Amino acid sequence: MSVKDVSIDPAVPGLLEKAENDGLETVWHRFASQQPQCGFGLLGICCRNCVQGPCRIDPFGEGPQKGICGANADLMVARNLLRSATGGAAAHIDHAYEAVEALYQAAVGKAPYEIKDEAKLKAVAGKLGISVDGKDKNTLAREVAEAAFADFANHGAAPMKWLTATAPAERVETWGKLGLLPKNPDREIRTAMHQTSMGVDSDPVNLILATVKMGLVDGYGGLHLATDIQDILFGTPSPVVSDANLGVLDADYVNIIIHGHVPLLSEKVVEWARKLENEAIAAGARGIKLAGICCTGNEVLMRQGVPLATNFLAQELAVTTGAVDAMVVDVQCIMPSLADITACYHTKLITTMPIAKVPGAEHVPFDIEKVDETARQIVRIAIEAFKNRDPEKVRIPGHRSKVVAGFSVEAVVGALAKLNADNPLKPLVDNIANGNILGACGVVGCNNAKVVQDSFHVALVKELLKNNVLVVATGCAAHALGKAGFLTPEATLQYAGDSLKAVLTAVGEAAGLKAPLPPVLHMGSCVDNSRIGDLLKALAAYLNVAVKDLPVAASAPEYQHEKAIAIGTWAVALGVFTHLGVVPPVLGSQVVAGALTGETAENLLGGKFYVETDPIAAAQGIIAHIKDKRAKLGI
Ligand code: NFS
Numbered sequence: 327m328s329v330k331d332v333s334i335d336p337a338v339p340g341l342l343e344k345a346e347n348d349g350l351e352t353v354w355h356r357f358a359s360q361q362p363q364c365g366f367g368l369l370g371i372c373c374r375n376c377v378q379g380p381c382r383i384d385p386f387g388e389g390p391q392k393g394i395c396g397a398n399a400d401l402m403v404a405r406n407l408l409r410s411a412t413g414g415a416a417a418h419i420d421h422a423y424e425a426v427e428a429l430y431q432a433a434v435g436k437a438p439y440e441i442k443d444e445a446k447l448k449a450v451a452g453k454l455g456i457s458v459d460g461k462d463k464n465t466l467a468r469e470v471a472e473a474a475f476a477d478f479a480n481h482g483a484a485p486m487k488w489l490t491a492t493a494p495a496e497r498v499e500t501w502g503k504l505g506l507l508p509k510n511p512d513r514e515i516r517t518a519m520h521q522t523s524m525g526v527d528s529d530p531v532n533l534i535l536a537t538v539k540m541g542l543v544d545g546y547g548g549l550h551l552a553t554d555i556q557d558i559l560f561g562t563p564s565p566v567v568s569d570a571n572l573g574v575l576d577a578d579y580v581n582i583i584i585h586g587h588v589p590l591l592s593e594k595v596v597e598w599a600r601k602l603e604n605e606a607i608a609a610g611a612r613g614i615k616l617a618g619i620c621c622t623g624n625e626v627l628m629r630q631g632v633p634l635a636t637n638f639l640a641q642e643l644a645v646t647t648g649a650v651d652a653m654v655v656d657v658q659c660i661m662p663s664l665a666d667i668t669a670c671y672h673t674k675l676i677t678t679m680p681i682a683k684v685p686g687a688e689h690v691p692f693d694i695e696k697v698d699e700t701a702r703q704i705v706r707i708a709i710e711a712f713k714n715r716d717p718e719k720v721r722i723p724g725h726r727s728k729v730v731a732g733f734s735v736e737a738v739v740g741a742l743a744k745l746n747a748d749n750p751l752k753p754l755v756d757n758i759a760n761g762n763i764l765g766a767c768g769v770v771g772c773n774n775a776k777v778v779q780d781s782f783h784v785a786l787v788k789e790l791l792k793n794n795v796l797v798v799a800t801g802c803a804a805h806a807l808g809k810a811g812f813l814t815p816e817a818t819l820q821y822a823g824d825s826l827k828a829v830l831t832a833v834g835e836a837a838g839l840k841a842p843l844p845p846v847l848h849m850g851s852c853v854d855n856s857r858i859g860d861l862l863k864a865l866a867a868y869l870n871v872a873v874k875d876l877p878v879a880a881s882a883p884e885y886q887h888e889k890a891i892a893i894g895t896w897a898v899a900l901g902v903f904t905h906l907g908v909v910p911p912v913l914g915s916q917v918v919a920g921a922l923t924g925e926t927a928e929n930l931l932g933g934k935f936y937v938e939t940d941p942i943a944a945a946q947g948i949i950a951h952i953k954d955k956r957a958k959l960g961i
């Protein structure tokens with residue numbers, strides 16, 4: 327089978343052809359063989375929650391309208407949605423918890439990490455009400471880690487501390503009134519699994535509310551916690567220039583790809599790759615090149631300037647270049663098929679986490695106390711593998727685009743402070759108020775085989791920029807926009823509407839960049855969506871309005887993961903109008919689909935989901951929403 331026109335990434339067609347010539351199948355081939363996909367599943371109206379099932383509802387109303395236990399379509403859809411959001415939140419919370427453990431171990435001298443960002447440590451401690459006076463950084467870090475652990479050990483009625491310490495006060499009050507404030511994140515996950523098991527909750531509305539609560543568990547117990555702790559450990563990002571796309575690989579070098587999500591090991595791999603360059607040179611290479619895939623890639627780009635290799639859908643094609651000596655993976659978004667692809671080349675697939683093994687891969691266990699040894703061993707495996715590389719099989723695409731990344735909230739405020747040191751947000755808000763910037767949109771999330779790779783991200787963003795909407799991006803969306811050249815000053819000149827262009831040029835000049843600020847600000851990995859939340863909180867506080875009143879929106883044009891469902895739900899709970907470019911499996915229930923996309927969500931939370939599968943129509947919907955919010959603010 328041959329597949330075509332699956333991506334707008336210029337590196338893809340050639341490598342896809344190579345994969346086919348090498349007798350390999352990719353995600354796109356498997357997507358084609360899965361067609362047509364099951365209509366019940368697409369609508370969310372199948373249930374396997376007990377062994378009497380599977381049960382299905384006939385969407386045309388002729389066949390069964392109830393499962394064997396009596397569950398109807400509304401219940402199935404609502405229950406499945408909550409389970410998805412719970413799966414996503416569990417992934418983020420497990421990630422965040424690992425980071426907290428690492429911080430604790432570092433603070434007590436058991437893990438070889440230096441706490442890099444004392445300013446962030448103090449800022450986080452301050453929010454948690456921990457006194458910083460006279461404490462050395464290890465003591466303070468231990469106390470911050472213990473505060474996080476306390477959320478996971480919370481047996482009382484008080485809500486999660488990380489939420490009350492970091493979410494906007496107006497939101498905490500709103501969620502409190504709705505009874506949605508989560509307590510212990512682990513307990514919330516357990517409760518949701520219980521609630522959705524056979525014969526427990528059969529009220530779809532109650533399940534929808536639980537899903538919103540799970541969004542909050544995700545947003546604060548997952549995203550915000552992970553970002554805070556990782557910034558403390560590894561540093562808060564600041565602007566950095568690098569490159570994106572598979573052209574960053576180099577045939578003369580040992581090429582190591584780091585892929586996954588949790589940066590605890592990859593930070594060390596970066597460190598050791600730099601330290602062991604000489605061994606690579608002794609092996610006949612000119613040195614070591616690192617590149618990242620998915621959110622581990624974003625993490626090491628943001629903090630270390632490591633180039634981006636590619637995003638989710640092209641992970642297999644990275645290997646088909648024949649130039650990757652080791653692909654090191656941690657957790658999440660790692661295609662099980664990678665082992666089949668690496669088997670065709672000299673590439674070593676290295677798994678590192680106890681919960682993420684792949685048959686056929688070499689497992690080098692991540693052990694936090696011996697992380698330096700682990701990272702060194704991994705780099706040496708790559709150097710060894712380089713010696714077995716077959717130059718005949720190497721084909722590195724020439725495509726690479728410059729990217730400027732590293733836009734943490736601290737960095738954005740820092741750049742704006744060059745315009746107004748006393749009141750850094752003022753220039754931004756003034757330009758929103760006078761209409762130079764129409765509004766802002768966070769474009770986030772994955773690739774999905776249902777969408778031509780990167781096409782929705784790019785088409786949507788082009789349209790938004792043309793209409794003077796500032797874009798911030800994270801995750802695989804940021805990769806997509808990076809590969810397509812949107813993370814550069816040049817993109818401002820090429821794509822931004824006149825008034826947006828003028829503002830970005832002025833800020834860039836004032837910040838000493840000698841060039842405009844990029845029109846798309848790369849804010850990090852998917853857990854770093856918390857940074858977008860923080861920026862919204864700061865803007866709302868400055869204007870003395872609620873987040874739901876701001877002329878902003880979010881969009882996940884090509885999302886695939888359960889994590890994206892959890893994040894999207896958090897965004898809606900925060901009061902954000904949240905576009906989805908892929909139809910979620912909820913259309914089998916008018917009750918659920920209607921509540922999430924209609925007045926119910928909007929009245930209760932101020933935000934709602936907006937599903938639109940055409941990028942230009944989606945941009946128009948987002949712009950209409952932004953204009954509506956502007957009108958309500960009287961600007
Ligand atoms: Ni987010 Fe990042 Fe990519 Fe999607 Fe996967 S890597 S955590 S889930 S596919 S954006």
Ligand code: SF4
Pocket residue numbers: 373374375376377378379380381393394395396397524525
């Ligand atoms: Fe069928 Fe009910 Fe069991 Fe689901 S929980 S599989 S609907 S019997």
